[in-house]
Amino acid sequence: MMRGRMKRSGLRPMWVMVVLTVGLLAGVLAAGWSPKLGLDLEGGFAVTLQPIEEASSDVLDQSIEVIRSRVDALGVAEPEITRQGSTIEVSLPGVTDRDRARELVGQTAELRFRPVLSSFPGSLEDLLGDLPEGDDGAGTDAGDDAEEETDDGAEVTDTTDTTEVTDGGDAAEDEAVEGQAGAGPATPFQDETTTTADGDTTTTTEAADDDGAEDPAPDGEGEQDPADAFRLTPREEDDPDAEVTLAEYDDDGNVVYTYQLGPAVATGRIVADARAELLLTGEWVVNLEIKGSDIGEFNARAAAPCFAREPTCPTGQLAIVLDSRVVMAPNIQQPSYQRDQISISGSLSEREAKDLALVLRYGSLPVALEIQQTREVSATLGSDSLRAGIVSGLVGLLLLSIYMIAYYRVLGLVAIASLAVSGGLMWVVIAWMGETRNLALTLAGVTGIIVSIGVAVDSNVVYYENLKEEVWRGRTPRAAAQSSFGSAFGTIVKANVATLIGAVLLYLLTVGSVRGFALFLGIGTVLDMFASYYFMRPLVLWLVRRPRFLERPRLLGVTTAAAAPQGGATP
Amino acid sequence: MRTFLRRLTSFDDDFDFRRVWRVGTTISVIVFLISGAGLLVRGLNLGLDFEGGTAWDVPTADLSVEEVRDVLRPEGQQGAKIQVIGRGDNRTVRVQSDAEDVETQNAVSEALAEAAGIDVVDISVSTVGPSWGEHLTDKAVRALIWFFIAVSLYIAWRLEWKMAVGALASVVHDLVICVGFYALFGIEVTPATVIAFLTILGYSLYDTIVVFDRMQDNAATVGATGKVTYSSIASLSLNQVLMRSLNATISSLLPVVAMLVVGSAIMGAVALQEFALALTVGIAVGAFSSILIAPPVTVWLKEREPRWAQVRARVSARGEVIPAAATAGPVPSAAAEVDADRPATPKRTVAPGPAPSGRPIPPRPRKKGKRR
Numbered sequence: 028m029m030r031g032r033m034k035r036s037g038l039r040p041m042w043v044m045v046v047l048t049v050g051l052l053a054g055v056l057a058a059g060w061s062p063k064l065g066l067d068l069e070g071g072f073a074v075t076l077q078p079i080e081e082a083s084s085d086v087l088d089q090s091i092e093v094i095r096s097r098v099d100a101l102g103v104a105e106p107e108i109t110r111q112g113s114t115i116e117v118s119l120p121g122v123t124d125r126d127r128a129r130e131l132v133g134q135t136a137e138l139r140f141r142p143v144l145s146s147f148p149g150s151l152e153d154l155l156g157d158l159p160e161g162d163d164g165a166g167t168d169a170g171d172d173a174e175e176e177t178d179d180g181a182e183v184t185d186t187t188d189t190t191e192v193t194d195g196g197d198a199a200e201d202e203a204v205e206g207q208a209g210a211g212p213a214t215p216f217q218d219e220t221t222t223t224a225d226g227d228t229t230t231t232t233e234a235a236d237d238d239g240a241e242d243p244a245p246d247g248e249g250e251q252d253p254a255d256a257f258r259l260t261p262r263e264e265d266d267p268d269a270e271v272t273l274a275e276y277d278d279d280g281n282v283v284y285t286y287q288l289g290p291a292v293a294t295g296r297i298v299a300d301a302r303a304e305l306l307l308t309g310e311w312v313v314n315l316e317i318k319g320s321d322i323g324e325f326n327a328r329a330a331a332p333c334f335a336r337e338p339t340c341p342t343g344q345l346a347i348v349l350d351s352r353v354v355m356a357p358n359i360q361q362p363s364y365q366r367d368q369i370s371i372s373g374s375l376s377e378r379e380a381k382d383l384a385l386v387l388r389y390g391s392l393p394v395a396l397e398i399q400q401t402r403e404v405s406a407t408l409g410s411d412s413l414r415a416g417i418v419s420g421l422v423g424l425l426l427l428s429i430y431m432i433a434y435y436r437v438l439g440l441v442a443i444a445s446l447a448v449s450g451g452l453m454w455v456v457i458a459w460m461g462e463t464r465n466l467a468l469t470l471a472g473v474t475g476i477i478v479s480i481g482v483a484v485d486s487n488v489v490y491y492e493n494l495k496e497e498v499w500r501g502r503t504p505r506a507a508a509q510s511s512f513g514s515a516f517g518t519i520v521k522a523n524v525a526t527l528i529g530a531v532l533l534y535l536l537t538v539g540s541v542r543g544f545a546l547f548l549g550i551g552t553v554l555d556m557f558a559s560y561y562f563m564r565p566l567v568l569w570l571v572r573r574p575r576f577l578e579r580p581r582l583l584g585v586t587t588a589a590a591a592p593q594g595g596a597t598p
Numbered sequence: 599m600r601t602f603l604r605r606l607t608s609f610d611d612d613f614d615f616r617r618v619w620r621v622g623t624t625i626s627v628i629v630f631l632i633s634g635a636g637l638l639v640r641g642l643n644l645g646l647d648f649e650g651g652t653a654w655d656v657p658t659a660d661l662s663v664e665e666v667r668d669v670l671r672p673e674g675q676q677g678a679k680i681q682v683i684g685r686g687d688n689r690t691v692r693v694q695s696d697a698e699d700v701e702t703q704n705a706v707s708e709a710l711a712e713a714a715g716i717d718v719v720d721i722s723v724s725t726v727g728p729s730w731g732e733h734l735t736d737k738a739v740r741a742l743i744w745f746f747i748a749v750s751l752y753i754a755w756r757l758e759w760k761m762a763v764g765a766l767a768s769v770v771h772d773l774v775i776c777v778g779f780y781a782l783f784g785i786e787v788t789p790a791t792v793i794a795f796l797t798i799l800g801y802s803l804y805d806t807i808v809v810f811d812r813m814q815d816n817a818a819t820v821g822a823t824g825k826v827t828y829s830s831i832a833s834l835s836l837n838q839v840l841m842r843s844l845n846a847t848i849s850s851l852l853p854v855v856a857m858l859v860v861g862s863a864i865m866g867a868v869a870l871q872e873f874a875l876a877l878t879v880g881i882a883v884g885a886f887s888s889i890l891i892a893p894p895v896t897v898w899l900k901e902r903e904p905r906w907a908q909v910r911a912r913v914s915a916r917g918e919v920i921p922a923a924a925t926a927g928p929v930p931s932a933a934a935e936v937d938a939d940r941p942a943t944p945k946r947t948v949a950p951g952p953a954p955s956g957r958p959i960p961p962r963p964r965k966k967g968k969r970r
Contacts (some may be wrong), residue, residue, distance in 0.1 A: 077733070152780065227652075303916040399730035400647070403723040409691075419860040423853030424611035434845065471793055474873055477857065478797045485804060486847065518811045521756050522804040523766060528748045529800055536741035538734065544793045548800070560883060 034165040037572075041565040044558070048451040054456045062454070063121070063461030065469030065543070068413040070406030071120035072128045075395040076112060090396060091115060093350055094132050094152045105354065105463055111538045115396065117583040118467065138295025138386065139267055140325075141288035142333055142340035143356050150274060150282035165502055173296045201338060211530075234347060259285070265351045273346075276352040286353050288346055288396060289339055292328040295349075296319035299366070301387035303380035309379035312372040322366035333359035351385050378396050400539075416473050423477070425482060435491050436582040437576070442487035445577035449551070449558040458548055472547040475530075479551020482526060489522075490515040490567070490583070498585040507585075512564050519559055526552050613840075615833040615889070622890030628772055640781045645788040646724060648731035651696040655683075655722040658714040661691055661790030669713040670695075673706050683871070698725075733895020738792055749803060749825050761810045764896035765803060768887040769845040772802045776880045801850055805843055805888035812839050827913050828906040832893045840889075847885040853893070854878055866884070 066073045077088065091108050094117060098106045107118040117132045260271035268290045273360075274282040300316040317325055333340035346356040357371050371383065424446075431439035453476060460466040493515040497507035530549035534542055570576055576583050646653045670678050670693065678695035693710065697703055701723065711718040746766060753762040753910075776795055782789055812835040819872045821831050858874035900906050 044746065077730075114733075126704070145701070235707070335611070338790040397727065398725075399727040399733070401723070401725045404657075404721045405658060405722045407720055408722050415860075416857075420853065422860045423856030426852040426856055427849055428864065430848060471790070474790075474793060474797070477853050478800065480853055481762055481801065481846075482804065484849040485846040488806060488842050488845045492839070492845070495841075497839060514811075517807050520812055522807040524756075525749050525752055525803050525807055528798050529745050529796070529803070532745045532748055533741050533796060536744060537737050540789045541738065541741075541793055541796070548797075 032248045037565050038569050039565070040561040041569075043470065044448055045561045048455075051455045052451050055455050056564065060458040060462045062457040063465065063466035064413065065472065066118045066409070067122055067400065067404050067470045068409050068416075068468070068473075069120050071118065071403075072122040072124075072402075073116065073118045073402045074129065074132050074398055075400040075595060076117065076132065077399045078114040078120050079397050080118055082113065084110075088323040098132070107467055108240035111206050113162070114399070114538050116539070120467075128416065132396075132398075137267070137350075139291040140293040140329055141271075141291050141346045141348055142329070143342045143344035143346050144270065144287040144289050144340075145342065146284055146286040146344070146356065148284055151272070151285055158220060161418060198382075212594060222433075233252045260351070261422065267294070271351075273351055273353050275356070277356075284353065284356070288348065288353075288567065291319070292345075292346075293325055293330075295387070297325055300389050301384040303377070303384040304370075305377070306372075310372060311377050312370045313375070313380050313387065314367075315369040315386045316367045317364075317369065319366055319465045320366065322367045326363040330359055330360050330364055334362040336369060345495065347383075347387070354386055355383060412470055416470065420473075420477065423470040424480070427480075431484065431487075434486075437570060437582050438491050438567065438584050439496075440569070441563060442484060442491075444566070445487060445563045446480065448482055448562050449554040450480075452554050453479075453547075453551060453555075456549075456554075466546075468547070469540060469543045471542075471544040475547035475549075476551055479548050480554055482523065483555040485559065486523070486555055489518050490559070490563065495585045496568070504576065504580050504583060504585055508568050508571040510566075516559065516564070523552050523556050613837055615836045615893070616829050619836055619890060619894045622886075623894055625773060626887065626891055630774055630778075633775045633782070637774070638780045640784065642777065643784045643786045644731065645786045645791075646694055647726050647785065647789050648735060650696060650698075650726045650728035650731055652698070652723065654693045654704075654707060654710055655690045655939060656693065656710050657689070657716065657720060658691055659689055661714050664689070665713065666691055666693060666710070669709050670706065670878065671883050673702065673709055675702070675706055698799035699726075713962055734789070738924055742796075745799070753807065755771055757807075757810050760896050760899040761814070761892075763899060764892040764894075765806045765810065767895045768806055768892035769799050770800055771887050771891050772883050773881060775883050776876060778874070779879055779928050785875070791876050794873050794876030794880060797877060798884050801881055804885030805846065805885060806892040808846075809835060809839055809888055809893060810896070813896070821909075825911055827910045828900045829897045829910075831912075832897045837895060839900045842964075843885060843889065847881060851878065851881050854881065 061359050066295070076090075078090075081490055082090075087110055093112060094115070095106070095108055098108065098119065107116070107120075109116050114193050119128055186314070258272065259274055265273070270290065271288055273288055275284040275286070277283050297317050299318045300314065302314050304314055306312055329340075329345050331337075333343050333593050336343050340359075343358050344356045345359050347354045353467055355371070357373060428439070428443050433439070435442065439561050457468055457472075461468065490512060493511035494504070494507050498504050498512050501508075527549055530545045530552065533545035535548065537545070570583065580586065656746075661676075663682060666680050667676060670676055672678075676694045678693050678697075680694075681692045683690045690748075691714075693706070697706065703723065707718050707721050707723060712723055714721075739960060746769070746953075749769075750759075750762040750766055753759075753765050773795060777797055779785075780791065784967055785791075813832055816831045816835050816838075817828065818828050820834065821828070854874055858871070858878055899956045901910055
């Protein structure tokens, strides 16, 4: 019955394959999808990161988010940030500024609570635009950062004076931390103090002075390079024990507020939980729960000093800082809190509240990431490798075609066509993955594809050799083509599945380039099985029924034993 | 030559692989031991990715190793390893050192760029942490072990466990020889090399499975007569699949050699060179072992089974029957195939007809072939 159907529509699966391949290819081309090239083919910068200690996958995912937001800030076109087991791979195609990139991804993001020393709306540039910044600012910070200079209160005073430091930030933002149980009406409104401070800049100046004179930070670490007062502290210099100048940004990355912050009084590790909640008043708040073991210290180091406006926290504001960005700087309205009775309020939108809760919950990465490997490939080297790969691939294919056609004649052509079909589908898969999964084709992936070409040709060879053997034994090509496919395909499946097992294991268990290799080898192997069954088989079965080949089987590269002495199968 | 080719391509040839096995296995064992010894004594020349450190690839047409060393001296990197890779437009000087801090790395980059008269961004720089290589090796070794286990189980399931042992032996053989080759000649091992080794395992395994599949078929058909020893069956199977093995090897080698010659030698692409060299060695060794290692190991195991031991005793009493043309027939079609049910179904009813027993045709060409 099978044979009867074969006669009529034997070629149907083949046409389906061809139409499918051409259709998909056309679709991909029409959609403008093209394979995304990996770093080693395009040039760029890649970093492999690994946590120093065991890390849960939640934590790693959160790290990836932090890295992604940093990379986005850099404006990289198509960053590829993937987690492979416990390692994180970051590829930044086209990036040539190695130091910047390294700094971007390598830093540990930690959630810190810092008291606000002073703050003002807008960015430093807005305020310092007309200052001769060049000399002290840019000039000194490069060389002097590492050194600890003696504190120069006057400098800080100068800064604060010129910059009209105001505490108004909090008032404007209308944020407050209050104990739900009983936010004392005792807390005077921030505005009052603010107004005072506003009207008289010396208040803030005094705060800075106080900090320098009366409360010198131990080891001098808390002191600030005078030059730093003129600029935002770069991420790599964001020392938890030092005073820093950091900014709060809006969604578009513009600076909303600039803060001078004291040394961190707590890290995100103290956070037990944080949730956004909608109050009956229609206001969104974030309920923060601090670990029982840490609440005492939080009260002593953060709540009490800020509430009392001690010199370490003259503004009464406690800034929540993630990854060197101020997320929010609410006022402390109680001298001490119970661990599960803290709420952060102040005209938060739903999204803001939820984001803040998320930051508080996961923002602290209890794990530092270590750079294990960096790779910087120049664009020229990348394109050279690509060109060499393409040229040698084409030459290899050409040689292969010549050999296959010389040896198997028309069947050799079938093998090439079959290769073209699986190659076309491979292109579709690569383009699709590049477009939707952001998976890039690397040199290792190209290698996997070249290997899968070998596997695909092998499948053809297995079939043709079986076919030739049966013809040699005296069968007609037609009968032989039918019967030999069965055993040949059995062999093909066994061998391909073994290859596939290898590919899957390598993909799951390794990192980096081997993984890319395994992925494309696996895909190539699967496509080969499809092409063998739905393209090669129907086409060969059809060919052997053509009268022309029945008369001259040698066109198929096959020969019977009887015919051998006169002709021979080999050219 | 023509005769040789004809013998090779004919399907009736009764070349007795058992004679080659002895020689081949001996050679293999010797090469294996040399490789193993080389590996133990000389150790592998591990690349940057395994050792840690920093590497700079400087594209330059004329900078010599000595000039580069002079450039590096002021930076305190005179101990760096300097090689020239590729030629012509792709000539690259690779500098490798254990410099770990970013300042040194940047200083070296700038010095090299200045010496070569190029922009710093044209230099490719890789750094690897000191513990990364260990991590990488751990992962690779673990993956390899799981790969061996999974593939052995698969072969044991689809074929039989004795074949799994044979396949494993041949794959380990390939691996040791390839790695030993790298150790003996001091060629640097990079992640690309590791990929190449894995590829070799893939090819070798494919070849071996094709041979074993045929051996199993033949054991079920020819072997059922009880007149043929298992080693004869294996030899017969190898005769039958030899052309496939050769063609598969040639067709796998063609793209790789193209990569080696065109890609790396002519166009000077370094990454391709590292890869293609390992592959070229490995594919050759893999083809070799699928004929000369895997089958003998399995034969040796099989002939210890009572059934095949009996056959062997009986046959050796009567004198050996060489099965190739005499008993073989078009075996493959008659074999029971489990996994190709659908395409195989119609054929099975047809196959037994012409399949068994001595038709007059097969022996003829062999005689003629031999006379020539």
